[in-house]
Amino acid sequence: xxxxxxxxxxxxxxxxxxxxxxxxxxxxxxxxxxxxxxxxxxxxxxxxxxxxxxxxxxxxxxxxxxxxxxxxxxxxxxxxxxxxxxxxxxxxxxxxxxxxxxxxxxxxxxxxxxxxxxxxxxxxxxxxxxxxxxxxxxxxxxxxxxxxxxxxxxxxxxxxxxxxxxxxxxxxxxxxxxxxxxxxxxxxxxxxxxxxxxxxxxxxxxxxxxxxxxxxxxxxxxxxxxxxxxxxxxxxxxxxxxxxxxxxxxxxxxxxxxxxxxxxxxxxxxxxxxxxxxxxxxxxxxxxxxxxxxxxxxxxxxxxxxxxxxxxxx
Amino acid sequence: xxxxxxxxxxxxxxxxxxxxxxxxxxxxxxxxxxxxxxxxxxxxxxxxxxxxxxxxxxxxxxxxxxxxxxxxxxxxxxxxxxxxxxxxxxxxxxxxxxxxxxxxxxxxxxxxxxxxxxxxxxxxxxxxxxxxxxxxxxxxxxxxxxxxxxxxxxxxxxxxxxxxxxxxxxxxxxxxxxxxxxxxxxxxxxxxxxxxxxxxxxxxxxxxxxxxxxxxxxxxxxxxxxxxxxxxxxxxxxxxxxxxxxxxxxxxxxxxxxxxxxxxxxxxxxxxxxxxxxxxxxxxxxxxxxxxxxxxxxxxxxxxxxxxxxxxxxxxxxxxxxxxxxxxxxxxxxxxxxxxxxxxxxxxxxxxxxxxxxxxxxxxxxxxxxxxxxxxxxxxxxxxxxxxxxxxxxxxxxxxxxxxxxxxxxxxxxxxxxxxxxxxxxxxxxxxxxxxxxxxxxxxxxxxxxxxxxxxxxxxxxxxxxxxxxxxxxxxxxxxxxxxxxxxxxxxxxxxxxxxxxxxxxxxxxxxxxxxxxxxxxxxxxxxxxxxxxxxxxxxxxxxxxxxxxxxxxxxxxxxxxxxxxxxxxxxxxxxxxxxxxx
Numbered sequence: 001x002x003x004x005x006x007x008x009x010x011x012x013x014x015x016x017x018x019x020x021x022x023x024x025x026x027x028x029x030x031x032x033x034x035x036x037x038x039x040x041x042x043x044x045x046x047x048x049x050x051x052x053x054x055x056x057x058x059x060x061x062x063x064x065x066x067x068x069x070x071x072x073x074x075x076x077x078x079x080x081x082x083x084x085x086x087x088x089x090x091x092x093x094x095x096x097x098x099x100x101x102x103x104x105x106x107x108x109x110x111x112x113x114x115x116x117x118x119x120x121x122x123x124x125x126x127x128x129x130x131x132x133x134x135x136x137x138x139x140x141x142x143x144x145x146x147x148x149x150x151x152x153x154x155x156x157x158x159x160x161x162x163x164x165x166x167x168x169x170x171x172x173x174x175x176x177x178x179x180x181x182x183x184x185x186x187x188x189x190x191x192x193x194x195x196x197x198x199x200x201x202x203x204x205x206x207x208x209x210x211x212x213x214x215x216x217x218x219x220x221x222x223x224x225x226x227x228x229x230x231x232x233x234x235x236x237x238x239x240x241x242x243x244x245x246x247x248x249x250x251x252x253x254x255x256x257x258x259x260x261x262x263x264x265x266x267x268x269x270x271x272x273x274x275x276x277x278x279x280x281x282x283x284x285x286x287x288x289x290x291x292x293x294x295x296x297x298x299x300x301x302x303x304x305x306x307x308x309x310x311x312x313x314x
Numbered sequence: 315x316x317x318x319x320x321x322x323x324x325x326x327x328x329x330x331x332x333x334x335x336x337x338x339x340x341x342x343x344x345x346x347x348x349x350x351x352x353x354x355x356x357x358x359x360x361x362x363x364x365x366x367x368x369x370x371x372x373x374x375x376x377x378x379x380x381x382x383x384x385x386x387x388x389x390x391x392x393x394x395x396x397x398x399x400x401x402x403x404x405x406x407x408x409x410x411x412x413x414x415x416x417x418x419x420x421x422x423x424x425x426x427x428x429x430x431x432x433x434x435x436x437x438x439x440x441x442x443x444x445x446x447x448x449x450x451x452x453x454x455x456x457x458x459x460x461x462x463x464x465x466x467x468x469x470x471x472x473x474x475x476x477x478x479x480x481x482x483x484x485x486x487x488x489x490x491x492x493x494x495x496x497x498x499x500x501x502x503x504x505x506x507x508x509x510x511x512x513x514x515x516x517x518x519x520x521x522x523x524x525x526x527x528x529x530x531x532x533x534x535x536x537x538x539x540x541x542x543x544x545x546x547x548x549x550x551x552x553x554x555x556x557x558x559x560x561x562x563x564x565x566x567x568x569x570x571x572x573x574x575x576x577x578x579x580x581x582x583x584x585x586x587x588x589x590x591x592x593x594x595x596x597x598x599x600x601x602x603x604x605x606x607x608x609x610x611x612x613x614x615x616x617x618x619x620x621x622x623x624x625x626x627x628x629x630x631x632x633x634x635x636x637x638x639x640x641x642x643x644x645x646x647x648x649x650x651x652x653x654x655x656x657x658x659x660x661x662x663x664x665x666x667x668x669x670x671x672x673x674x675x676x677x678x679x680x681x682x683x684x685x686x687x688x689x690x691x692x693x694x695x696x697x698x699x700x701x702x703x704x705x706x707x708x709x710x711x712x713x714x715x716x717x718x719x720x721x722x723x724x725x726x727x728x729x730x731x732x733x734x735x736x737x738x739x740x741x742x743x744x745x746x747x748x749x750x751x752x753x754x755x756x757x758x759x760x761x762x763x764x765x766x767x768x769x770x771x772x773x774x775x776x777x778x779x780x781x782x783x784x785x786x787x788x789x790x791x792x793x794x795x796x797x798x799x800x801x802x803x804x805x806x807x808x809x810x811x812x813x814x815x816x817x818x819x820x821x822x823x824x825x826x827x828x829x830x831x832x833x834x835x836x837x838x839x840x841x842x843x844x845x846x847x848x849x850x851x852x853x854x855x856x857x858x859x860x861x862x863x864x865x866x867x868x869x870x871x872x873x874x875x876x877x878x879x880x881x882x883x884x885x886x887x888x889x890x891x892x893x894x895x896x897x
Contacts, residue, residue, distance in 0.1 A: 292443050
């Protein structure tokens with residue numbers, strides 16, 4: 001088990017390294033015109049040259065990647081080209097906001113889609129058809145469209161929730177709750193639609209398995225088989241799906257945060273992108289890669305714990 | 315699912331059926347309407363998409379501007395039409411990139427299975443690990459805001475789903491013999507790939523493409539909404555963004571982009587669902603059975619005498635049907651009657667798919683989803699069973715009728731130890747306390763031949779061999795001392811050397827505990843070994859019955875004779891039915 005976890009961790013580190021390297025090289029392809037982007041089109045070539053030197057983009061790319069990596073290992077992501085202060089200082093509070101919202105959305109998705117998926121699998125018939133239909137609709141309509149409609153209906157017409165803005169949970173919990181309801185709803189719809197389908201599928205797979213038939217053949221009550229055996233065995237595929245969903249939510253959060261004017265990673269990423277602020281873009285990519293790799297690691301270990309074949313490996 | 319999509323008979327036929335299904339038809343009409351709208355309006359409109367009359371800004375729909383005007387006075391209808399065309403063409407472009415990259419990578423990795431394959435798989439998991447929008451944002455820093463650049467990146471990001479689909483299919487097809495055969499005949503690798511593999515993956519790929527179209531529409535809408543798009547090309551996402559910022563002043567602006575995005579995405583997803591459903595119906599989703607022959611050549615029905623205390627189990631004229639996806643019923647067991655006395659051993663023989671397993675499961679109410687008993691009665695210990703009531707049958711399962719399944723390894727729950735699985739029914743169904751249950755299980759494990767039962771109880775199913783697992787399942791079936799055990803091909807999945815041991819064990823235990831045994835098998839040797847009476851199944855019906863000696867010595871039905879003949883092909887010749895069965 002420990003060996004397995006260490007192997008997964010090593011694979012995750014390599015993955016993070018590969019992503020950061022590819023992203024760095026890729027971003028440098030466009031490095032020639034950075035100074036021009038910042039200074040505008042009609043400037044003195046000498047000013048462009050000076051800024052290039054100041055930003056360091058004139059030196060060999062591998063050396064700069066090495067420096068960046070070395071600094072990143074010391075939690076220093078460099079100085080932002082547009083924000084005052086370092087990338088890490090700017091990034092950290094925004095990451096906390098995004099992860100808070102994504103965590104709430106993840107909880108909602110887990111609870112709602114497990115309930116829907118399990119009910120659809122067990123009861124079948126019209127409940128199943130209804131859940132399937134909802135899933136198709138929820139899956140087809142993009143999350144940002146749902147978010148826009150939610151603002152229109154609940155904030156502007158019914159005045160139930162805040163349309164935009166974000167309150168810190170440490171300052172005012174009630175206000176925070178009111179500010180996250182709509183973003184979380186907007187983020188969750190697509191997730192619930194796809195996860196509930198997959199959970200339905202894995203529960204049906206277990207329900208149709210030979211050992212469930214045999215357990216029935218021993219006279220065990222259906223609810224005992226369901227809670228004791230079916231859900232336990234459907235949990236591993238369910239976890240894998242939820243892990244993938246978490247990664248998707250980080251991307252989804254970028255757009256939803258823009259809609260609700262939430263000061264999270266999304267606004268940071270869009271601002272960094274439009275102003276071609278390389279250190280900030282790299283910081284964003286790295287943070288997302290780390291979050292994804294850590295999520296994968298946790299999910300892999302949880303699945304391994306559920307599976308005696310892996311758990312008992314020396 | 316993928317196997318079910320194999321039979322893509324005629325594309326035109328499927329398309330016609332898809333358009334005849336209600337959702338498929340609506341989706342098709344909506345997409346057709348969008349296409350017509352995007353072609354006709356730009357041709358007919360007197361306006362320019364990028365210049366507006368600044369005095370006419372944010373006007374609600376009117377006769378001149380059917381959808382109103384935006385904040386710089388431009389005609390929204392014209393801009394919507396151009397945006398629709400751009401969106402659809404861009405989505406097709408992205409899906410084509412995904413298809414070209416994903417399918418060719420899948421074909422290469424699946425067919426050549428070398429280091430190349432592991433490299434491709436690794437890159438694939440790398441692409442899948444990053445949230446797509448993050449990659450798109452990073453890409454737009456370098457590549458700019460051109461929609462074609464964005465669509466290329468989106469296409470690459472979507473390619474893993476098609477890669478996996480192709481890769482798994484190619485791997486499956488590769489392992490089948492006909493590819494080897496084709497190689498033997500000197501067909502080139504490339505031709506093999508195209509002829510065999512592409513015909514297999516075509517159906518699932520078409521279905522997946524519809525979903526990817528919706529995903530591409532959502533992805534470009536999202537990017538445009540964030541402002542990462544070419545400002546000179548009208549598009550849905552930035553129109554939605556404008557509508558969103560003007561929600562208070564011009565709420566109608568929201569209607570157009572919302573309707574367009576939602577209807578296009580929904581149509582593609584519903585269309586691909588409809589195609590999937592149609593492909594499924596035409597193909598082999600039939601449940602394990604051959605159509606019942608109208609009239610079978612019946613052999614002798616040599617009925618046994620009713621014992622003095624009555625039959626232990628009396629099955630009379632039961633029918634079993636499975637409902638099919640298209641709503642019809644398919645009959646797999648037709649009017650089957652059989653009887654078993656207390657302590658007796660009975661054999662049910664027949665080829666696979668002859669209905670013998672379904673008959674056995676029907677008695678216990680363990681038919682798979684969709685199956686039910688549609689006629690006939692079963693009485694057990696003098697009482698009639700409610701065959702379609704799970705609740706009523708639970709009272710006899712395990713406690714009065716034990717069940718031994720066919721495939722030992724898949725019939726143990728992989729998440730629990732042997733001990734837990736064996737003790738649970740004793741406590742929940744048999745009402746024993748923990749100590750009693752443990753003692754019973756230990757004793758029985760010893761009885762079936764485990765020298766260290768305490769250790770076996772701590773093992774997980776994956777740590778057992780097939781023979782061990784089948785012994786554990788035998789313990790599970792006898793532990794509550796039922797009056798009858800239904801054993802469904804209990805030795806088929808085992809090694810030949812273990813088969814005889816397990817069979818002997820089963821016979822001994824049945825005799826020792828006075829349990830009647832109903833043995834389902836396709837192996838006449840097993841029946842000869844263990845059963846006193848035999849029922850021969852063919853195509854869901856009983857074609858012959860009698861004592862084992864009668865049936866084997868003097869088989870009346872052609873089918874029984876064929877079964878006996880096939881037995882002789884792979885076993886040493888045995889007395890006395892050599893000459894008679896040789897027909």
